[in-house]
Amino acid sequence: MRRAGGNDAKEGKKPWKHGSNGKIQKVSEQLQEQRRNLPIAKGADALIREIKSNDTLVLLGETGSGKTTQVPQYILESGVLGSGMIAVTQPRRVAATSLAARVAAEQGCSVGDRVGYAVRFQEAYGPETKIKFLTDGMLARELLADPLLSKYSVIILDEAHERTLNTDLLMASLKGIQEARKGNTKVPHSGKGKERADNSSCGALKVIIMSATLDAEKFSRFFGNAKIIYVKGRQHPVKIYHTVTGQNDFVDAALRTFFQIHVDQPPGDVLIFLPGQEDIESLEKSISSYASQLPLGKSRVVVCPFYASMPQDKQNKVFSPTTNGQRKCILSTNIAETSITIPGVRYVIDTGVHKEKRHLAGVSGSGFNTLLVCAISKSSAMQRAGRAGREGPGFCYRLYPESAFRDLPDTSEPEIMRCSLASATLRLKCLQRDFFDLELLDKPDGSAINAGMKTLWMLGALDTEGNLTPTGRAMSLFPVEPQQSRALLESRIHGCTREVLAIVAIQSASSKVFYDPGSGSAADSNEPGSRDIERRDQAQAARAKFIHISGDHMTLLNVFRAYEDLLKSSGGDSKSAKAERRDWCNRHFLHERALTEALDIQTQLRRICDTMRGREASFGLSDPNIELDWRSSVAEGPGSTVEAEKVLKCLMTGLVQHGALRSAERGYCPIMDKSKTIKIHPSSTLAGKKFDAIMYDELLFTNSGSTYARCVSAIPTSIISDLSAYRPRST
Numbered sequence: 001m002r003r004a005g006g007n008d009a010k011e012g013k014k015p016w017k018h019g020s021n022g023k024i025q026k027v028s029e030q031l032q033e034q035r036r037n038l039p040i041a042k043g044a045d046a047l048i049r050e051i052k053s054n055d056t057l058v059l060l061g062e063t064g065s066g067k068t069t070q071v072p073q074y075i076l077e078s079g080v081l082g083s084g085m086i087a088v089t090q091p092r093r094v095a096a097t098s099l100a101a102r103v104a105a106e107q108g109c110s111v112g113d114r115v116g117y118a119v120r121f122q123e124a125y126g127p128e129t130k131i132k133f134l135t136d137g138m139l140a141r142e143l144l145a146d147p148l149l150s151k152y153s154v155i156i157l158d159e160a161h162e163r164t165l166n167t168d169l170l171m172a173s174l175k176g177i178q179e180a181r182k183g184n185t186k187v188p189h190s191g192k193g194k195e196r197a198d199n200s201s202c203g204a205l206k207v208i209i210m211s212a213t214l215d216a217e218k219f220s221r222f223f224g225n226a227k228i229i230y231v232k233g234r235q236h237p238v239k240i241y242h243t244v245t246g247q248n249d250f251v252d253a254a255l256r257t258f259f260q261i262h263v264d265q266p267p268g269d270v271l272i273f274l275p276g277q278e279d280i281e282s283l284e285k286s287i288s289s290y291a292s293q294l295p296l297g298k299s300r301v302v303v304c305p306f307y308a309s310m311p312q313d314k315q316n317k318v319f320s321p322t323t324n325g326q327r328k329c330i331l332s333t334n335i336a337e338t339s340i341t342i343p344g345v346r347y348v349i350d351t352g353v354h355k356e357k358r359h360l361a362g363v364s365g366s367g368f369n370t371l372l373v374c375a376i377s378k379s380s381a382m383q384r385a386g387r388a389g390r391e392g393p394g395f396c397y398r399l400y401p402e403s404a405f406r407d408l409p410d411t412s413e414p415e416i417m418r419c420s421l422a423s424a425t426l427r428l429k430c431l432q433r434d435f436f437d438l439e440l441l442d443k444p445d446g447s448a449i450n451a452g453m454k455t456l457w458m459l460g461a462l463d464t465e466g467n468l469t470p471t472g473r474a475m476s477l478f479p480v481e482p483q484q485s486r487a488l489l490e491s492r493i494h495g496c497t498r499e500v501l502a503i504v505a506i507q508s509a510s511s512k513v514f515y516d517p518g519s520g521s522a523a524d525s526n527e528p529g530s531r532d533i534e535r536r537d538q539a540q541a542a543r544a545k546f547i548h549i550s551g552d553h554m555t556l557l558n559v560f561r562a563y564e565d566l567l568k569s570s571g572g573d574s575k576s577a578k579a580e581r582r583d584w585c586n587r588h589f590l591h592e593r594a595l596t597e598a599l600d601i602q603t604q605l606r607r608i609c610d611t612m613r614g615r616e617a618s619f620g621l622s623d624p625n626i627e628l629d630w631r632s633s634v635a636e637g638p639g640s641t642v643e644a645e646k647v648l649k650c651l652m653t654g655l656v657q658h659g660a661l662r663s664a665e666r667g668y669c670p671i672m673d674k675s676k677t678i679k680i681h682p683s684s685t686l687a688g689k690k691f692d693a694i695m696y697d698e699l700l701f702t703n704s705g706s707t708y709a710r711c712v713s714a715i716p717t718s719i720i721s722d723l724s725a726y727r728p729r730s731t
């Protein structure tokens with residue numbers, strides 16, 4: 001086990017580190033008082049009794065009642081745990097890290113000690129860790145190395161109502177693991193020869209499914225009519241307002257609504273739900289700028305953005321109380337819908353939209369997901385409104401008419417029914433399972449399962465019979481998307497691992513590296529933004545020196561290299577060195593945090609490459625005719641045409657379904673669906689230019705019917721024809 005001790009771990013220590021012992025005592029007492037006052041506290045003893053006498057429980061309770069933060073602590077304090085650990089899964093990484101920080105504070109320890117977390121590329125836990133918050137994706141990855149999840153005595157699948165693909169898959173796996181750990185059946189094991197002689201040696205596994213909405217029966221039935229426990233929350237009445245007509249620009253509508261509340265309504269914080277980081281940043285700017293123009297006394301607005309890739313130190317601001325006379329305005333994605341409860345909220349503004357992962361048939365029917373701004377469900381709208389009534393009567397302003405609310409679907413479609421199954425299929429194949437033989441809450445249809453298999457076959461991860469190939473097994477070792485791990489594997493043949501690693505690392509960072517002043521939402525949030533065109537031009541000019549003629553992928557590499565050079569020349573942690581780097585990033589409209597995160601991810605991915613180095617034979621990947629080197633750079637050096645050619649060739653083995661050919665009459669037509677036409681997104685360095693062939697990371701669908709390719713590179717048509725003639729080796 002490794003303790004990464006990233007920034008988050010340090011942040012988690014803060015309330016305890018500063019201040020004398022006396023002060024620590026005081027903070028702790030205050031927290032204990034808050035714990036005792038949570039609705040769930042009254043039922044704690046009864047809950048523990050149920051946990052002791054049931055292997056599986058479904059726990060249902062209103063958001064904010066204390067399920068996530070308290071149940072793991074009750075289990076820990078009750079002694080039922082034995083020598084194992086408690087895992088608590090969360091669909092989002094920011095929830096996992098922020099809840100770990102909260103529970104560690106309540107336990108009076110540092111994050112990484114008794115309470116820790118693990119999210120992709122970032123973890124803080126150690127030998128003493130008993131409560132571990134992790135994303136559902138991380139626990140799904142842990143299954144690959146430890147198919148019985150033997151470290152854990154209790155696994156809590158939290159936010160089950162969100163029905164993420166990974167939570168659904170974990171539910172299916174946990175059922176089998178419980179049986180296997182009782183010694184009743186065998187669980188397929190990973191191919192690494194780590195089979196346990198005795199399935200039951202790690203003891204029984206308790207599973208708790210937690211949900212904030214009334215869908216408990218389905219979970220209960222899935223687990224053989226598991227007992228359902230209800231926690232009563234406190235919910236005060238919330239008065240709901242709808243707009244008379246639909247709003248074209250929800251960011252602008254939210255801005256106006258916020259100031260109406262701020263000027264006319266009594267104290268109380270405001271929580272605004274927006275689809276994503278871009279809209280949040282754009283609204284943050286407008287609110288701050290208008291607030292500063294208000295007459296004194298009314299300008300005391302504290303704006304707190306809250307989204308998935310928020311740095312931890314900024315997250316703390318969301319939870320800290322404001323001083324007298326100030327009004328906090330929290331701009332959040334649906335993270336604040338049920339995962340995280342922010343105290344003090346009295347007013348909610350609901351834009352009625354969120355971002356949804358989708359795998360669209362047709363033009364993108366190609367194994368990759370895309371994030372789309374979509375209408376929320378009735379259930380989400382009610383959860384959002386509920387956030388206003390936790391501490392007293394509240395108000396919810398829906399930026400859509402009542403008729404629109406009535407037309408919303410009751411619940412969102414489970415992710416498993418609407419997103420690409422390729423990555424999950426690869427993991428299942430490593431466990432000798434697949435979607436066809438898995439018992440699931442909702443089963444995707446055969447064509448979706450086959451589409452996932454086809455993608456893996458095109459990547460060479462499965463053979464024509466659908467069996468895992470050595471390439472596929474090697475790909476599964478990398479915690480990145482299959483198309484990225486495929487490119488990484490290819491890079492060792494072309495001697496450009498260093499370059500491909502850098503590009504994959506930048507793309508895997510949790511926020512974008514380019515800061516686009518003009519990307520705020522307009523009427524249609526999927527449409528390229530039209531605001532701040534001047535600032536956008538400025539940004540493009542500042543970044544011109546990074547542009548590579550082949551397009552966005554090599555441009556990303558250039559940015560990464562420039563930052564690495566800067567670190568070499570002004571490295572170190574001195575104030576002036578840090579300021580110089582910050583200034584450099586600002587001048588070039590780059591998010592520094594994305595770059596530092598990418599450096600860290602690069603190191604972690606390189607470590608995986610290193611463990612495979614020299615062991616290719618054991619993966620069945622060696623080829624006597626090719627000299628393999630995982631670390632090498634292109635011999636001809638940075639900027640050479642050979643370099644770009646090699647790197648793009650590797651990336652294209654991953655993006656094999658994401659190529660497009662141009663014809664004079666029709667423009668760019670995707671190779672997987674030649675009847676469609678796509679355009680290059682205005683944010684691309686290749687926007688408006690014409691090439692014979694391009695490849696792209698993703699397609700963006702706008703509500704007005706256009707399709708844009710994002711992160712685009714021009715490639716020789718020969719690469720596409722090479723690949724279409726390509727048949728994976730059936731090893």
Ligand code: ADP
Binds near residue numbers: 063064065069099342
């Ligand atoms: P549930 O899981 O039932 O929705 P939680 O256990 O997440 O409830 O939350 C219980 C309480 O803990 C809430 O009142 C919430 O405001 C508080 N809380 C959670 N995280 C933090 C934090 N980081 N800072 C302050 N309060 C927090």
Ligand code: MG
Binds near residue numbers: 068069158338340
């Ligand atoms: Mg919760």
